[in-house]
Amino acid sequence: MAKPKVASDWMAGCAGCHMSLLDIDERILQIVEAVDIRATPITDLKEPDEEGVDVGILEGAVNLTTNEEVAHRMRKRCKILVALGDCAVFGGVVAMRNFYKMQDALRRAYVETESTDSEGKIPSDPELGRPTQVRALKDVVPVDVHIPGCPPDPDVIFYALSELAAGRIPEIKDERLHWH
Ligand code: SF4
Numbered sequence: 001m002a003k004p005k006v007a008s009d010w011m012a013g014c015a016g017c018h019m020s021l022l023d024i025d026e027r028i029l030q031i032v033e034a035v036d037i038r039a040t041p042i043t044d045l046k047e048p049d050e051e052g053v054d055v056g057i058l059e060g061a062v063n064l065t066t067n068e069e070v071a072h073r074m075r076k077r078c079k080i081l082v083a084l085g086d087c088a089v090f091g092g093v094v095a096m097r098n099f100y101k102m103q104d105a106l107r108r109a110y111v112e113t114e115s116t117d118s119e120g121k122i123p124s125d126p127e128l129g130r131p132t133q134v135r136a137l138k139d140v141v142p143v144d145v146h147i148p149g150c151p152p153d154p155d156v157i158f159y160a161l162s163e164l165a166a167g168r169i170p171e172i173k174d175e176r177l178h179w180h
Helices: 016-022 024-035 065-077 086-089 092-099 102-112 155-165
Strands: 004-011 036-039 051-060 062-064 079-083 132-136 144-145
Touching: 004 016, 004 065, 016 155, 024 155, 051 065, 051 086, 065 132, 079 086, 079 155, 086 092, 086 144, 092 102, 092 132, 092 144, 102 132, 144 155
Parallel strands: 004 036, 004 051, 051 079, 079 144
Antiparallel strands: 062 132
16 A cells, blocks of 8 residues: 655744654654654755645745735645644634734734844745734645644644555644643
8 A cells, every 4th residue: 555645844933842752752764664754844855846745734824925825835735734733723823923014023023023133124025924914824725634743743743644655634622732
């Protein structure tokens, strides 16, 4: 039987969820044995196969139009979509921006930060995408599995990946969650 194909990507987050995935340590060898890892932000191939993958994993909230594109691309190309981490599950710390006016948040981020010199300005490059209201992944595309946590516990990630590798939908119940 062919190994399930897995791809991951990230949107507005801190990369901590992917770091937590690496924190499953030597158990990653079991995962690599069981699945075909096609693309991730931390490997050479960055985008899921156009022909599709079995499992897509997304970290981060939807904060920019470029994040929306990543969310729609992964949803279109995967059978099972996993929201990895609090930012993807409900917006997480990124959603704190929703308490502020967009221009105030952009000015604070690009002009007023203590490390910004007098040249600081709000970027307007279309490559960056336009800011939107911060949303959870499920508010943009249908999600099949939610793995909460900031970052999610490596044991929970390992459990979820093992279940997905075996062709099952993981049940992330309260007793599996370790809140930090
Ligand atoms: Fe980072 Fe936490 Fe968001 Fe994951 S859930 S991307 S660890 S802030």
